[in-house]
Amino acid sequence: DAKTTQPPSMDCAEGRAANLPCNHSTISGNEYVYWYRQIHSQGPQYIIHGLKNNETNEMASLIITEDRKSSTLILPHATLRDTAVYYCIVRVADDYKLSFGAGTTVTVRA
Amino acid sequence: NAGVMQNPRHLVRRRGQEARLRCSPMKGHSHVYWYRQLPEEGLKFMVYLQKENIIDESGMPKERFSAEFPKEGPSILRIQQVVRGDSAAYFCASSPMGLRSTYEQYFGPGTRLTVT
Numbered sequence: 244d245a246k247t248t249q250p251p252s253m254d255c256a257e258g259r260a261a262n263l264p265c266n267h268s269t270i271s272g273n274e275y276v277y278w279y280r281q282i283h284s285q286g287p288q289y290i291i292h293g294l295k296n297n298e299t300n301e302m303a304s305l306i307i308t309e310d311r312k313s314s315t316l317i318l319p320h321a322t323l324r325d326t327a328v329y330y331c332i333v334r335v336a337d338d339y340k341l342s343f344g345a346g347t348t349v350t351v352r353a
Numbered sequence: 354n355a356g357v358m359q360n361p362r363h364l365v366r367r368r369g370q371e372a373r374l375r376c377s378p379m380k381g382h383s384h385v386y387w388y389r390q391l392p393e394e395g396l397k398f399m400v401y402l403q404k405e406n407i408i409d410e411s412g413m414p415k416e417r418f419s420a421e422f423p424k425e426g427p428s429i430l431r432i433q434q435v436v437r438g439d440s441a442a443y444f445c446a447s448s449p450m451g452l453r454s455t456y457e458q459y460f461g462p463g464t465r466l467t468v469t
Binding site: 284285286287288289292330339340341342343344345346 | 357384386388396397401409412444446457458459460462463
């Protein structure tokens with residue numbers, strides 16, 4: 244019963260932008276799009292979230308399509324330390340049960 | 354400004370023993386969540402606690418698992434009579450608010466339990 248679909252893996256060159264896609268075609272109007280990442284042997288780390296507007300913070304940018312059926316996480320200048328599994332999650336504001344699927348394994352190469 | 358702390362980081366138990374996993378939330382956070390990550394799988398919610406209250410334990414196995422978050426001290430996830438299938442990484446997260454908020458959950462480094 245996956246709410247999101249992500250590619251299993253992708254490579255990125257160090258210093259280049261990494262664009263991570265996520266499909267969430269059944270998203271409801273009150274569901275947010277969240278991104279987390281998990282670096283090997285560490286706990287998940289919150290990156291960014293949005294409802295319908297594009298968002299940017301010090302870590303990344305989130306672009307949500309107008310119909311909200313898909314989104315893209317952008318890491319503007321990938322570094323080797325950005326190598327991790329990235330999870331796209333949709334949830335309503337008061338849903339505390341984060342559910343992590345397989346995510347996208349991003350490997351940043353020098 | 355310490356983050357979420359978990360200990361031990363690695364725990365080895367023999368089948369039938371008890372495992373106790375501890376979690377100290379971030380300063381100012383009064384809501385704690387436990388998740389389990391089985392090998393090659395994603396994180397799954399187990400339980401949500403506030404101080405002295407279990408809010409939602411719908412993700413906890415029915416037997417052998419229990420959790421508490423006392424008024425003083427860390428949250429404890431307890432697994433009695435461990436079996437090999439309990440081998441996993443157990444993550445704790447905390448947030449300043451719980452229901453009806455978009456506050457983020459901040460995760461600890463996890464405890465990796467190995468049952469031999």
